[in-house]
Amino acid sequence: MRDKVKKLLKISELSSLVGVPKEAIRYYIKEGLLPRPQKTSKNMAYYDESFIERIKAIKELQKKRFLPLRIIKNIIGEDSGESSLNEIKTLLELDGKIFKPIDHLLNFIPLSANALKASSSVRSSPI
Numbered sequence: 670m671r672d673k674v675k676k677l678l679k680i681s682e683l684s685s686l687v688g689v690p691k692e693a694i695r696y697y698i699k700e701g702l703l704p705r706p707q708k709t710s711k712n713m714a715y716y717d718e719s720f721i722e723r724i725k726a727i728k729e730l731q732k733k734r735f736l737p738l739r740i741i742k743n744i745i746g747e748d749s750g751e752s753s754l755n756e757i758k759t760l761l762e763l764d765g766k767i768f769k770p771i772d773h774l775l776n777f778i779p780l781s782a783n784a785l786k787a788s789s790s791v792r793s794s795p796i
Contacts, residue, residue, distance in 0.1 A: 676718050678720070694724065701746050702741060723754060726758065729761050
C-alpha cells in the first residue's frame with residue numbers, strides 16, 4: 670500500500686514533471702483527454718503515473734503531428750487503455766525515424782524577389 674501512495678502525485682507535482690500548466694491538465698480532464706484523478710476530498714486529488722505518459726503523448730501529437738485536441742481526444746481519450754497508449758508511443762517513435770524533423774523549416778525566412786535575383790546568376794527577362 671505504501672508503494673502505491675508514493676506513485677500518486679499532486680497536480681502541482683504532475684505539472685512540474687511534464688512541463689504543462691495545472692490549468693491545462695484540468696482542461697484535458699474536462700475535455701475527456703485524461704481520466705478523472707483519485708479525489709480524496711473536495712480540493713485534493715491524486716494522479717497516478719499513467720497521467721505522465723498520457724500528457725507526454727498529447728504534447729507529442731500536438732508538436733509532431735500538429736493535431737488539434739479534438740482529434741487527439743479520439744486517439745487517446747480517457748477511455749483508451751494502456752495498450753492504446755503504447756501503440757501511440759510506438760507510432761511516435763517510428764514517426765521520428767521515418768520522417769525527418771522539420772523544426773528547421775519553422776525558422777525559414779523566404780527571400781524577396783530582389784534578394785533572390787541578387788543571390789543567383791540567373792538573369793531576369795520580361796515575360
